[in-house]
Amino acid sequence: MTDDTRRKRPAFDEALRIVAAVTPRAPSERIDLDQALGRVAGADVVAVADYPLADMAAMDGVALAAADSLMASPETPVDLPLRGEARAGAAVPIVSTGAACRISTGAVIPTGYDAVIAREYLTIEGDTLLLTQTVAAGRNIRKRGEDAQRGDIVLPAGRVITPMIVGALACYGVTIIDAARLPAIRIISTGDELSGPNAIHDANGVMIAAMVRALGMNAPDRFSVGDDPASIRTILSHAAATPAAILISTGGVSVGDHDHIPRIVAELGGKVHFHGVTMRPGKPVMFATLPNGALYFGLPGNPVAAALGFRFLVMAAIRAMFGLPPEMGIPVAIDLPPRPDTTVVLKARHTAAGEIEILADQRSHTMRALLTADRWITVDGEGCRSYPLLPVLG
Numbered sequence: 498m499t500d501d502t503r504r505k506r507p508a509f510d511e512a513l514r515i516v517a518a519v520t521p522r523a524p525s526e527r528i529d530l531d532q533a534l535g536r537v538a539g540a541d542v543v544a545v546a547d548y549p550l551a552d553m554a555a556m557d558g559v560a561l562a563a564a565d566s567l568m569a570s571p572e573t574p575v576d577l578p579l580r581g582e583a584r585a586g587a588a589v590p591i592v593s594t595g596a597a598c599r600i601s602t603g604a605v606i607p608t609g610y611d612a613v614i615a616r617e618y619l620t621i622e623g624d625t626l627l628l629t630q631t632v633a634a635g636r637n638i639r640k641r642g643e644d645a646q647r648g649d650i651v652l653p654a655g656r657v658i659t660p661m662i663v664g665a666l667a668c669y670g671v672t673i674i675d676a677a678r679l680p681a682i683r684i685i686s687t688g689d690e691l692s693g694p695n696a697i698h699d700a701n702g703v704m705i706a707a708m709v710r711a712l713g714m715n716a717p718d719r720f721s722v723g724d725d726p727a728s729i730r731t732i733l734s735h736a737a738a739t740p741a742a743i744l745i746s747t748g749g750v751s752v753g754d755h756d757h758i759p760r761i762v763a764e765l766g767g768k769v770h771f772h773g774v775t776m777r778p779g780k781p782v783m784f785a786t787l788p789n790g791a792l793y794f795g796l797p798g799n800p801v802a803a804a805l806g807f808r809f810l811v812m813a814a815i816r817a818m819f820g821l822p823p824e825m826g827i828p829v830a831i832d833l834p835p836r837p838d839t840t841v842v843l844k845a846r847h848t849a850a851g852e853i854e855i856l857a858d859q860r861s862h863t864m865r866a867l868l869t870a871d872r873w874i875t876v877d878g879e880g881c882r883s884y885p886l887l888p889v890l891g
């Protein structure tokens with residue numbers, strides 16, 4: 498790290514802002530609604546049909562014209578002959594006033610009728626309905642278009658598609674939506690220690706791939722390379738020449754004799770936006786744009802730092818690509834000393850008593866606390882904020 502880049506080391510929030518600011522918006526693509534779960538609407542979604550599609554029965558029972566019940570009372574019951582049946586999905590029967598027809602929930606109300614009496618409240622003798630009280634017009638009827646009308650904007654661009662949204666859009670006749678295109682992501686694990694006699698397991702590669710998949714995105718391509726500059730240059734220049742929106746490497750970004758990534762990225766023509774952030778863990782993290790426009794994140798090798806680098810910095814880029822607002826975190830009152838010069842990110846979890854427990858081991862190479870953690874707590878000069886453990890879009 499040169500003195501120059503060290504001087505420019507941004508604060509955590511500033512680094513998130515820089516990432517969002519330089520990230521280009523993803524183009525939209527048309528996708529089937531049943532493939533849309535977890536995707537982000539790339540344009541306003543408009544109802545294709547009224548919902549309900551027509552005035553329909555909300556109960557199984559009998560449909561009639563409310564006006565025919567006007568004179569009905571227990572003393573002067575009104576008799577209406579029962580003629581025909583309206584069934585959900587079937588052709589709507591032609592009916593006449595002065596009569597009633599059987600109807601099932603979801604059946605279209607026959608023209609001329611405007612009320613439904615639920616079968617529990619019916620008095621039927623043979624083929625005759627006995628009305629002993631008046632019925633209000635509109636009773637037990639779902640009105641056409643009362644939930645959505647054709648042409649209504651039912652979902653604004655930028656909303657994450659949940660299962661309930663899939664259901665609602667299907668009701669509104671939507672079968673295809675515009676969704677922000679998913680970025681192709683490539684992960685490069687670096688370090689001589691990933692192979693050879695005392696090899697460690699490549700935790701960072703599988704972990705980051707798993708976080709990508711937890712977002713509902715395709716499994717990223719993964720590569721592994723040692724610490725020698727020629728091999729790193731070869732794999733980075735190959736990666737930089739192949740279309741991918743986001744490249745992520747882990748390891749080799751600190752100040753050690755074998756930490757070559759920042760220099761090679763610059764030699765390849767990458768524009769380094771920052772190298773180093775005043776955060777812990779994750780301090781040596783690097784962010785650049787490659788000449789082909791791909792974003793490059795050089796995450797530190799320690800697994801907690803790599804996890805945080807993806808969870809916060811890469812996520813800031815993914816959110817910006819999809820047009821989502823930056824994550825703010827939820828301010829929480831925790832008795833921790835403020836950290837005016839850095840942002841410390843802590844592994845934490847909710848206790849059964851509803852409090853937030855800061856877990857015991859906060860070192861950046863130990864993972865045990867992450868087996869039970871359910872959130873991150875950040876501490877800076879302003880106080881504490883809580884963030885979900887996993888990357889989220891919504």
Ligand SMILES: Nc1nc2c(c(=O)[nH]1)N[C@H]1C(S)=C(S)[C@@H](COP(=O)(O)OP(=O)(O)OC[C@H]3O[C@@H](n4cnc5c(N)ncnc54)[C@H](O)[C@@H]3O)O[C@H]1N2
Pocket residue numbers: 686687688690691697698699700701702747748749750751752753756778779780781796797798799800802861862
């Ligand atoms: N003199 C200094 N030394 C270090 C500093 C510093 O400021 N001055 N920063 C420390 C911090 S903080 C971190 S984080 C690490 C980051 O260093 P690198 O990104 O260069 O990572 P490496 O040195 O290659 O590896 C660090 C650590 O992580 C392990 N590792 C690497 N890759 C993987 C992987 N794929 N899966 C699991 N574990 C991995 C590696 O074996 C090392 O133990 O630098 C500090 N040093």
Ligand code: MOO
Pocket residue numbers: 777778779780781797799801802803861862
């Ligand atoms: O960033 Mo390092 O991850 O503090 O250990």
